[in-house]
Amino acid sequence: MENSLKFDELQRSKIASMFIDDKYVITKAICNELEKGKKAAIGEVRTWGGKQFKKVYDGWEPVGGGEKRSKVEEGDVDKKDAQNMANDKKGGASKVQGLGIFNDTHIYQSVRKSETPETLTKNCNKILKSSDTNQRKSIELFKNGLHIHEIVNLTGTPLSATIDYINKAKKQGEFGNATQSSTRTNNDSADENGNTPIELNGVEIPDIPIQARWDSYANNGTMIACGISKSMFAYGSGGVGKTYTLLDEDEGVFSRLKMRKADLNPALDDVSEAEGPLEVQTEDGEDSHIGINPQTGDRFLKKDKYDYIVVSGKLSATRMFELMQEHNGKLIVFDDCDSVLKNDDGVNVLKGALDTTGDGTISWEGKGSLTTGYAGIRGAQRRTDNKGNPVPKWNLPKTFKFNGQIVFISNYKSKNIPQPLRSRADLIDLTMTRQETIDKVESIMYRSKFKDSKGNRIEVTKENREKALHFMQKYIRKIETDDLNMRTFTKIAKQYQFAEQTGQDEQTALSNVIATTFPRKINPND
């Protein structure tokens, strides 16, 4: 037994011995009272609370059996408590293993659910073995989704002190995002049995099913599309439908609401590197969203032709700031642009963009000049070459008033979202457990679209989609967490489809699927 976990085997065995049946519990209190004074001999009878108890080899039992209760009455220590004491027989080791997920409400429940029991146990043990104070350990365990009783149990900190630590941390804003999210969901206070969970000033909140979070995500997307909300920040495991839900060309929220997407990929459109903005030609050969002034040859954005623009891929903070000026007044969707979260400039720009309280003024505090290849941007000044001749590039102002909207879709986990962003945007946590991810894959697998290397649609039969799902269900614990998503499903389903079309037997098909899903488990040095 690890000392750091403070499981007292002696106490444990005493408590276990005091459990007589599921209707009668002799508490540790009684036991302590009976143990006082001289060591009791086996068979010795002692009295406590006007009742007699006999010492047996492994504890105490009531004399005459007259004290056995026929039922647990309301207001007594309840049946769960009795069961808890019964479970105590199993000892501390099983408790460490038992850090599983249970249906309790906790503001960090999503953090806990995002971990496997193994990683959760590993994280908790790391915290417990650290040289931190009990206060710090308690707070860190709480942030991992552990309930107060588990913290009390693992750290040995009394409940009163634990409550004190958690409340202080909350007041100091340590639970910023989680606390904020609690205020959003406090209304859903009744559980499935109609009971209202006890709330400790926001320390505990009712949880909502993951599907409700997805519905909320779509709902917030609708609020953005309708202009009601200014910004949204959605995060969670990649490849499970965040982009699809909002941006799918047929079924996405924005398409269904007839929003027009700009045919540009501004992440590639870095005027500091390239000659000019990347233009995407439409089928009829005309630029759909970029116009050219016939007199000057300057390019400009046809802002009346689109409602939103999607930016995806690696993006610098500078480029993000430029984009927000270029497409000011429009909705900008940053999809999978997590690179900007890694530096302070990016976070600062996003802070300004996501903030719904100010007047929208954003300033650039980073180094370097800001440029655009589009004419007509407010406050921009045309650049000249070495000889003083005007060139089709403009310097952008370092402060401007952003009156557009922002949707930021991130694959980051909750704990990696920079704190300044958490408190500003409408946050939607779509982090899922492995099982929830598989359920999500199942719910959208018949609708998902398959494309070939050139982006053309290819057909994958219902049977092959189901085979892919069954494979993922079977190896749910073997597939890397980051790979448990629709992308892997797509990859596997395509393998099965190709196998069918080329007449491969089942074993070959399975081999191909395994080979493309799992790495070899070998040591190359052997």
Place this chain on the structure above:
Amino acid sequence: MIDPIKIKEKGLKAFSNKELDELYATLSRGIENGEPSKTMKDIEAEMQSRYDDFNKTKK
């Protein structure tokens, strides 16, 4: 330490912080993989209430 059966007679407020701490710790030790019981949640709520009262008094 208090006998949890006496909670029915006296109510949680009759017990000291230390007594409730000890009872809570005892009850929590038995949970292996499940929700805390009503008694435990009541004790948590009571302790939170005491914490709030204490801080109000300090102000």
